[in-house]
Amino acid sequence: MSKATSGASIELTNVTKSYPNQPQSAVENFSMSINPGELIMLVGPSGCGKTTTMKMINRIIEPTSGSIKIDGEDILSLDQNILRRRIGYVIQQIGLFPHMTIAENVSVVPKLLGWDKAQIASRVEELLSLVELDPSKFANRYPKQLSGGQQQRVGVARALAADPPVMLMDEPFGATDPITREKLQDEFLRLQATIGKTIVFVTHDFDEAIKLGDRIAVLSERSQIEQFDTPANILANPASDYVSSFIGEGAALKRLALIPISSAKLSSTSATGPSVEISENLREALDHIVLNGGAPVPVTDAKGKSLGSISVKEISSALGADVSSLGIKKGK
């Protein structure tokens, strides 16, 4: 899938936030350059300043000092409300307006921007379909009539309503159960592949960061950047013990999930057992091998045509090779 980029660049320079009566800054001298269309994950332990960092971008929190630019424009000189209408905002508590229908919730920003009725109606329909909620079924419901996962989808649709170049998301899937979360993450990745927003995504869940991020910033206290790199590079070369401890156990297994089978060198010897598709990742392949009693498994293309086989040996050499070759893509 070719990646659309409707995103804008974001440039934070020496951004600091000190709350009054606090011994130390919540965010200190934070600098980061974000490319248009990038999905950046801010990950770190609770209280390290992720939320504060993110909320300075739409000025829900005003920085104490430093500069923030979106597409080169200094946002601190803009009118807050005008700025925010150009930035999608999703928070963990969702914050849907309980007295408005789903359609009305999604229309808020387009209305603020003065779109006409027909335009808004068609946009609502388009967005609800985009987040996989049937408009005919959901448009006229109220938030309380939706499940948590459905509400979160509406939250995303509402944030996307006016097609903002930038999205800020603060642990958007944090309050959902693991199964729903995984489904929302998968949908979100597919969505981002088509819309290509510049997204700053806050999470404390490193696995979520690996799964979703184009680049991950691992943060420690006062929002200090410990490492800022692609998921694969962070997993392969953690910059410090702090980062390693944050990655936790099983770094190699986590990396496998990021590498498609196509980037491994397949063996031409034929194998028997449950076959995997070449579009799957190496973790999937390893899974099949384990289920196959440790023996190599056949690899096929989407149509089921055999392309060779893969064993633990090919998997580990792909893992060793990928750090330099970087033929890394994400997800499914």
Place this chain on the structure above:
Amino acid sequence: MDYDLSLVLPFLIKKADEILELSTEHVLVVLISLVIASIIGVGTGLLVWEKPVARSAAVATAGVILTIPSMALLTILIPIMGLGWASTVFALSIYSLLPIVRNTVVGLREVDPAVIESARGMGMSKVAVLMKIQFPIAWPVILTGLRVAAQLSVGIAAIAAYVAGPGMGAYIFKGLSMLGAANALNFALTGTVVIVIIALSFDAVFILINRLTTSRGIRV
């Protein structure tokens, strides 16, 4: 005391026109006071809900007003506003402030901070958030304040008849002043029953208004 029930019906028939007029007055004086108190009370609530000092001051003031005995307040008002409607409307309006101000403040403050934050984050101004998000969500609570104020006013209006105020209270005071006379109990009972009916009708109307004006999304 003897009370001849068979005399009630002839009394009611004879007095029908007067009863209707007095109850209309009663409803009217409550309505006028309620409109005035709503404007002042809801307005005050909208202004102070977010400011801790002003908020406490407003609620405390309205609370103190309510502790003034109504007879005393009316007596003080007579030299200033004279007998009748003006004193009554004034007294009812300021007595109504407490439930209205307090419920407005509570209702606005009870709105989930996440809802307010997401509204602000979408680029709504503070005033827009207050009027389009917080107010409609707080509306059932505010309406409850108005309903309590209405009940309060219906009752206090009866006492205002003491200063020649409008309404059914006149019958109660008439009954009191002629205690022992043949019709004393008829006057007092009719006044009381009609006032109870007025109070219940106000309640019914408020329930209806609540159903008609509260979003289905926040109805319990």
